[in-house]
Amino acid sequence: MSPKTLYDKIWDAHLAHEADDGTSLLYIDRHLVHEVTSPQAFEGLRMTGRTVRAPDKTIAVPDHNVPTTLDRANAATMTEDSRIQVEALDKNAKDFGIHYYPVSDVRQGIVHIVGPEQGWTLPGMTVVCGDSHTATHGAFGALAHGIGTSEVEHVLATQTLIQKKSKNMKVEITGKLAPGVTAKDITLSVIGVTGTAGGTGYVIEYCGEAIRDLSMEGRMTVCNMAIEGGARAGLIAPDEKTYEYCMGRPHAPKGAQWEAAMEWWKTLYSDDDAAWDKVITLKGEDIAPVVTWGTSPEDVLPITANVPAASDFTGGKIGAAQRSLDYMGLTAGTPLSEVEIDTVFIGSCTNGRIEDLRAAAAILKGKKKKDGIRAMVVPGSGLVRAQAEEEGLADIFIDAGFEWRLAGCSMCLAMNPDQLAPGERCAATSNRNFEGRQGRGGRTHLMSPAMAAAAAITGKLTDVREMM
């Protein structure tokens, strides 16, 4: 047998049909659904008299729109259009008989945090969702990617997706990470190297010692932002950490089925002599705590660097960089560590898991946020929130002056009331720093949870290593 990559193996195991030109029907094991990109798909099913082919493999949870304030049970906290979308998901889940975690359920949260938490996401699966950050689930050695609403409807109706195979890209992070450097710094640094289009047409497999050393939470952070590098998906071969994370979760297999699953999962790795279309290698030791300075996730620099000038770039990036600097209100040459912030947002499908909250709390313990800074922690799910309360992390955040919110996507994309005002500058643990992403005119600097916590204390972008 010819050597295969992990992606090749998962692809081959899910090929339901292949036409002569390579156009394929890929069978989908898990379809995750949220309220923003699904109403038109369900409406399409109704209009054509179609149904959901595999309701048992379809899991829905509202996350994008939902308020994260403690009074959210009161419908008046939602705008009418948001409420209509959430109610539409309530109704669609009921009418089509799919698994559902409503806002009132403690298991509710961001779809990409709920899936793994409940054991829906398992190694070797194909996972799709009408959300680009579906790449997150790749951390389990699953082939997971975002799709549009027409494709959501296609998967609902047929449990397959029309696909052509992507190319294979290996991103290896060798060696150990230095203290203060996290999974977020890895994934941002990779995008800094590849650019936001560097992964277009590829599925990335992350490997190397620094990746192996990451927890499942860290691996999810890395894979989550594969899409920001343009890749269709990012994945990491499963290992003991993966199995340990999955074992005992509500929808993970049990008993003999677990044994059978393990037998297959242990074959899920890239063969030594597998062919790669592109390889990128970074040394773990060379990765620093980073922040973004511009309005593209590729605008990444170590916190010790200065704001660049547009003239530092070439081609179309010169104009883009100037536009970014103007939008961000930054002057070339300013040390990044002198950039003052107004707001801190800790949360999102990138960094809203328990380990992220632990990392932020470790920096904040016994300290206060700077006066005048608005700071919020939005746990990724109700269960993450409960666990953080049990571990005493919530008290640390509250004592430090943070708002302790309920679960949802929140200020990552600002579809709910959690938004930046024009000109407001935010240290954010989310995944996109696009113009207007966190609110019209809002200015976003992406970073790790520990870095965001450090920024809350000093009121400016801060090298977390100075606080360790």
Added chain:
Amino acid sequence: MNKFDKLTGIAAPMPLINIDTDMIIPKQFLKTIKRSGLGVNLFDEMRYDDDRNEIPDFVLNKPQYREAQIIVAGDNFGCGSSREHAPWAIADFGITCVIAPSYADIFYNNCFKNGILPIALPQEQIDVLMKDAEKGANARMTIDLEAQTVTTSDGEVFNFEVDAFKKHCLMNGLDDIGLTMEKVASIDTFEAAAAQSRPWV
């Protein structure tokens, strides 16, 4: 789905790289449960000021580009969120063709589901087309999907590549789901086999 075969129209120049889907349709307009009506909010934050007045400098607000049917843009068009609201807004405005050096994967696929043809061409050719687009309403480009050509207002012709299956669907306005349903026997067979080999799924 609307068909796309041939189009002669005005092209709006947008010489920006990394035009993301948050720019194309900001999140506040994702709260709809319909596919239609988003054209008025296409590029909303670039197009209107805080008081909802049009920003005159923005290309689609300029008299010569208000009827544009084509966008010529920079690298990595449509990056970011998977929101299909982006192609819905583009199509609802009346634009059915985008020409750029490269596209983000999900956006590219979404276009074909909505009667929009995304054409990828090398930067040198984009530079020529951008100049042509900058001539305004008197300069109309022609896109011929059957022949896979873009013809400038001066008659210069560029050939483009497109996946044969996607081209076939777009030219005939075919419904993907209907096509897949014709292969339901393959799906049934696969599903039955998978239930045996991977029963935990």
